[in-house]
Amino acid sequence: MIIAILQSRSCHSSYQKLTYLFNQPPHNTSKTQQRVLACSGTNISMLHDPSGHISNTQNGAFLEHQFHQSLKRAYNPKRQYQAQSIIISFSQQEFDTTDLHSQSIQALQLVQGFINKNFSDTQSVSCVQCDGNGQHLHVHILVNAVKTNGKTVATSRFSVNKLRHNLDNYLEHNFKQIVGKTWPGPLQGKDRRKDILDLPSKANWQIELKQLISTAKQSTTNIHDFKDFLLANGVTISERGKSKSWTYHMSVTDSNGKAKNHRIRAFYQRTDKRGNVISTRGLGIGFTRNSLEQYWSKQKVQQNEPEQHHSRNKRKKETHHENDEELIKLKSLAADARAAAQQKRIRQHLNFEHLKRAKADERKQFATRKTAEQNGRTASNKARSDSISAQQRHREAAKRAIKAKQRRAQSNHQPNEGPEL
Numbered sequence: 001m002i003i004a005i006l007q008s009r010s011c012h013s014s015y016q017k018l019t020y021l022f023n024q025p026p027h028n029t030s031k032t033q034q035r036v037l038a039c040s041g042t043n044i045s046m047l048h049d050p051s052g053h054i055s056n057t058q059n060g061a062f063l064e065h066q067f068h069q070s071l072k073r074a075y076n077p078k079r080q081y082q083a084q085s086i087i088i089s090f091s092q093q094e095f096d097t098t099d100l101h102s103q104s105i106q107a108l109q110l111v112q113g114f115i116n117k118n119f120s121d122t123q124s125v126s127c128v129q130c131d132g133n134g135q136h137l138h139v140h141i142l143v144n145a146v147k148t149n150g151k152t153v154a155t156s157r158f159s160v161n162k163l164r165h166n167l168d169n170y171l172e173h174n175f176k177q178i179v180g181k182t183w184p185g186p187l188q189g190k191d192r193r194k195d196i197l198d199l200p201s202k203a204n205w206q207i208e209l210k211q212l213i214s215t216a217k218q219s220t221t222n223i224h225d226f227k228d229f230l231l232a233n234g235v236t237i238s239e240r241g242k243s244k245s246w247t248y249h250m251s252v253t254d255s256n257g258k259a260k261n262h263r264i265r266a267f268y269q270r271t272d273k274r275g276n277v278i279s280t281r282g283l284g285i286g287f288t289r290n291s292l293e294q295y296w297s298k299q300k301v302q303q304n305e306p307e308q309h310h311s312r313n314k315r316k317k318e319t320h321h322e323n324d325e326e327l328i329k330l331k332s333l334a335a336d337a338r339a340a341a342q343q344k345r346i347r348q349h350l351n352f353e354h355l356k357r358a359k360a361d362e363r364k365q366f367a368t369r370k371t372a373e374q375n376g377r378t379a380s381n382k383a384r385s386d387s388i389s390a391q392q393r394h395r396e397a398a399k400r401a402i403k404a405k406q407r408r409a410q411s412n413h414q415p416n417e418g419p420e421l
Contacts, residue, residue: 019060073150
């Protein structure tokens with residue numbers, strides 16, 4: 001089973017990916033202080049140093065501008081996915097990182113040959129790094145999803161299984177020629193790489209989340225205290241599906257002061273029907289519930305391990321005393337975390353009750369206002385009806401008075417009849 005390609009996924013923004021690769025400080029400085037050890041590109045202009053070689057320092061915005069020129073020629077310039085990100089990570093048997101300068105050049109030469117063979121008709125940028133937590137030499141490749149002529153690169157060419165198969169064949173025929181030693185071949189079984197314990201992080205908030213989880217892992221001894229510690233620091237955990245897999249949730253405030261909610265799986269692998277891994281996502285298998293419980297169980301076993309020698313017994317007693325003090329501190333931290341979590345729940349409950357009362361008051365005021373409006377309309381209609389009735393009575397009285405007056409006038413002007421002869 002080939003594990004060289006850890007990831008192949010579509011990117012919504014080529015700008016964000018390019019600035020992530022070139023315009024961020026190194027994530028881990030134990031091997032090197034450089035973010036990029038070597039870089040190159042295909043069908044794209046890159047910055048050069050005074051000696052004429054491609055500089056390890058590139059401008060992400062400058063490279064993205066060239067990607068965007070091809071994107072504008074596409075049938076749909078506003079397409080959802082702009083590029084494809086591929087990561088090729090080499091094992092210690094392939095590159096032991098003892099000579100990063102020469103080995104990074106060899107790794108770049110291998111990857112560029114692979115890219116020229118498979119993606120020579122589109123733009124691509126490759127950069128070699130060694131600042132991951134696994135301290136392996138790895139290469140980030142960003143391939144433009146639109147060719148320079150505006151045609152789209154078929155998504156089938158980015159299939160993980162196909163890329164792994166092609167990479168395996170390429171390394172088998174070219175590794176010795178470039179590196180000078182026989183390629184050890186694809187890793188299998190017990191020799192499988194441990195990169196999945198801690199997958200590469202892509203954003204600052206993911207790095208911060210990993211550090212917080214590591215602190216919580218070392219400061220607690222069980223799942224309950226672990227969750228309370230994270231909750232007190234603004235991180236929650238939800239369970240997914242029948243397997244109860246974890247998803248971490250974290251709220252981050254951006255430069256504009258707006259809170260944005262992020263979520264990421266602890267670990268997830270997608271496989272085909274034959275069991276081959278298609279894609280790997282999340283923080284790493286070391287951040288899953290099972291891995292944490294195994295860690296705490298191992299720590300407990302080590303603490304309860306029987307003494308073997310009398311000379312070690314004294315030292316272990318002193319260490320045990322220090323561990324007790326440390327355990328008291330950890331328990332105090334866990335208790336503080338639980339208290340903070342309880343206070344947060346109480347505040348949320350009070351806020352909910354306050355909101356419920358406010359809504360009830362609002363409904364009551366609305367009902368009172370509706371009743372008052374209805375009573376006002378009723379009184380107005382009654383007054384209007386009384387006024388109309390009074391006017392009608394006045395008109396009828398006036399008509400009767402006129403008729404009476406007319407009858408009196410007729411009676412006064414009628415001639416008197418004489419006596420009959």
